[in-house]
Amino acid sequence: MHVVSFTRSTPDTAAKVWVDGEGAVTWGDVATVVNPWDEYSLEETIVQAKAAGGISTVIAIGGHINDDALKHSMAMGIQNILRIEEPGADIHDSLLWSALAAGAINKLGDVDLVIFGKESVDVATDQHTYQLARRLGWTMLSYVSAILEVDYAAGAIKVEKMLEQGRQVVAARLPAVISVMKGINEPRYPNFLGIRKAARAKIPVWSADDMGITLPKPATNALRYMNPPAREIVNEIIAGDDVAAKAERLAERLFEEKVL
Amino acid sequence: MSVFVWIETFAGEAVPSSWEALTAARDLADAYNSAVTALAFGANAAEIAEEAQRRGAEHAIVCADDSLQSYRLEAYAALLSALVVERRPVAVLSVATSRGRELLASAAGDSESGLISDVIEMRVEAGRIIGKRPAYAGKVLMEMTANTVTRFVTIRPRAFPAPAAGKPAAGNIEEVAAQPVPASIQTEALDFASEAGKVNLSEAAIIVSGGRGMANNPADPPADTSGDAANIWKARHGYANTLTPLAETLGAAIGASRAAVDAGYIPYEHQVGQTGKAVNPDLYIACGISGAIQHQAGMRNSKIIVAINKDAEAPIFKLARYGIVGDLYDVVPALTAALRKRLKT
Numbered sequence A: 001m002h003v004v005s006f007t008r009s010t011p012d013t014a015a016k017v018w019v020d021g022e023g024a025v026t027w028g029d030v031a032t033v034v035n036p037w038d039e040y041s042l043e044e045t046i047v048q049a050k051a052a053g054g055i056s057t058v059i060a061i062g063g064h065i066n067d068d069a070l071k072h073s074m075a076m077g078i079q080n081i082l083r084i085e086e087p088g089a090d091i092h093d094s095l096l097w098s099a100l101a102a103g104a105i106n107k108l109g110d111v112d113l114v115i116f117g118k119e120s121v122d123v124a125t126d127q128h129t130y131q132l133a134r135r136l137g138w139t140m141l142s143y144v145s146a147i148l149e150v151d152y153a154a155g156a157i158k159v160e161k162m163l164e165q166g167r168q169v170v171a172a173r174l175p176a177v178i179s180v181m182k183g184i185n186e187p188r189y190p191n192f193l194g195i196r197k198a199a200r201a202k203i204p205v206w207s208a209d210d211m212g213i214t215l216p217k218p219a220t221n222a223l224r225y226m227n228p229p230a231r232e233i234v235n236e237i238i239a240g241d242d243v244a245a246k247a248e249r250l251a252e253r254l255f256e257e258k259v260l
Numbered sequence B: 001m002s003v004f005v006w007i008e009t010f011a012g013e014a015v016p017s018s019w020e021a022l023t024a025a026r027d028l029a030d031a032y033n034s035a036v037t038a039l040a041f042g043a044n045a046a047e048i049a050e051e052a053q054r055r056g057a058e059h060a061i062v063c064a065d066d067s068l069q070s071y072r073l074e075a076y077a078a079l080l081s082a083l084v085v086e087r088r089p090v091a092v093l094s095v096a097t098s099r100g101r102e103l104l105a106s107a108a109g110d111s112e113s114g115l116i117s118d119v120i121e122m123r124v125e126a127g128r129i130i131g132k133r134p135a136y137a138g139k140v141l142m143e144m145t146a147n148t149v150t151r152f153v154t155i156r157p158r159a160f161p162a163p164a165a166g167k168p169a170a171g172n173i174e175e176v177a178a179q180p181v182p183a184s185i186q187t188e189a190l191d192f193a194s195e196a197g198k199v200n201l202s203e204a205a206i207i208v209s210g211g212r213g214m215a216n217n218p219a220d221p222p223a224d225t226s227g228d229a230a231n232i233w234k235a236r237h238g239y240a241n242t243l244t245p246l247a248e249t250l251g252a253a254i255g256a257s258r259a260a261v262d263a264g265y266i267p268y269e270h271q272v273g274q275t276g277k278a279v280n281p282d283l284y285i286a287c288g289i290s291g292a293i294q295h296q297a298g299m300r301n302s303k304i305i306v307a308i309n310k311d312a313e314a315p316i317f318k319l320a321r322y323g324i325v326g327d328l329y330d331v332v333p334a335l336t337a338a339l340r341k342r343l344k345t
Ligand SMILES: Cc1cc2nc3c(=O)[nH]c(=O)nc-3n(C[C@H](O)[C@H](O)[C@H](O)COP(=O)(O)OP(=O)(O)OC[C@H]3O[C@@H](n4cnc5c(N)ncnc54)[C@H](O)[C@@H]3O)c2cc1C
Pocket: A013, A036, B210, B211, B212, B213, B214, B216, B217, B256, B257, B258, B259, B260, B271, B272, B273, B274, B275, B276, B277, B287, B288, B289, B290, B291, B292, B293, B294, B295, B298, B308, B309, B310, B311, B314, B326, B327, B328, B329
């Protein structure tokens, strides 16, 4: 029984992010964090692997920037960490990315369940997950808010999904790729022993060749990054003799703005 | 050659924001000298196709097969992918709802096509579709293109106006058969629980949000509650009796900060922000919310922001077009009364 998660490093959500003179995205020397949505998928991976007496692995695709996210995952309690790096490949392209990810899952060979976070907080394409499932030919269950039952022997899983219209209970077959929502669990903090173990861990790195795959051509190109146009907001603090007068004035303003 | 638009449905009705994709598709079809073809699958597909033709689609492809009655990714993706591979449309569009995102990403994967997601503006330049999308929680914008025969695009809800319904187009409605799905990836929906009266945040034109300040409710909790339980009671009482009347007066959805969600004041479905929903309303009223950067990430693009906070220094006031410094439990009922008078409800 093997549960796998994918994660990577993203800039701290409080960081100022901007496009520099060369057109590159930068956040200065602010540290990166593990993608915040992945705190939930990593926790769920640990919980599910433990519950079934199986093993847990987390994979990052990309360069050394992701080492911190991998080590954080191990410090939380993920047993194995792995990085996929294919120099020169445009891993921002999700088709190419999913080819690498599927290569890793197939090379591991014994994976029953892959757990993702809902999206990455930075580029938030929310597409890696589905394209991996399609490439593997596995069941896809997105926006999972609870894993209700997993029966590895019978190859069955039952989850609750969170949709715009409400919550839906779905039964499906393993192996499966799922993405999980905030609220599915309370992510743990790394403890001292975990941090020590992670600090000493060597991160194995696989290339496309190691996995015996040929990469597709990228299907997308990022053309340029821009700073958003500055929004000129005139702030008006509503004055008035008392609350009722302020409320009247605000109501009047909202009608003038034609947003009601 | 045409531009495909998937019209998302729920319980046999079109999801309102899905029409917005027809507006985006119109521009593409004109630039490529092609036509817009709406795709409607499942219950009431034919009626929905006709409505799409009244809203600017020339043609429609429908499939009302039993296996597609209600949305299931594997069944819908099998059909969409087969249609794309067979007919090679220049583009496939839908609105970026949870289903739109997963369906288009899956079919793009199956057909080895490029996908530009969450687009807020789009143009065609030298035969290329260039989509502009927010990244890094809107701190940066990026332009992307897809270089495949068919380009997939999901558009952010409320970024494009919905086309008005007019006279139906003269094009045709074609019926197609469903595609087989391997048993190993079939999913079965067992149960569905909808939250009564819930308004969809990403589609809402007006949102009234409450934060941690909701706990400072002067109403007295039952005698046997104290500590956290008392705060939860007070906050919930406030959402129900102070924010909800304002929201109902305005036809607004109720939002919340993460602090309020994490404290158990309100379910996660209502969370706005970096790890909640990104919203795009005409009017966003933040009550008892300080305006942390991660909250801003979800609501910064609202057209008009109103802040109600007792701390004049709260960062939310820098974002707000209008602010009232005061206790939300005084201001919100007064505002509700003032608006009711004008709206005569
Ligand atoms: C990785 C990460 C992701 C995050 N994602 C999100 C997210 O998606 N959404 C989100 O909202 N936050 C998110 N946060 C949390 C964010 O940093 C803030 O902690 C949170 O937004 C604060 O919520 P708040 O404004 O309700 O609470 P506070 O910051 O405590 O503010 C409460 C405000 O209420 C005011 N107030 C109190 N009583 C009253 C009263 N009676 N009348 C009027 N005003 C009153 C106070 O003056 C204060 O300004 C995230 C944080 C991290 C690290």
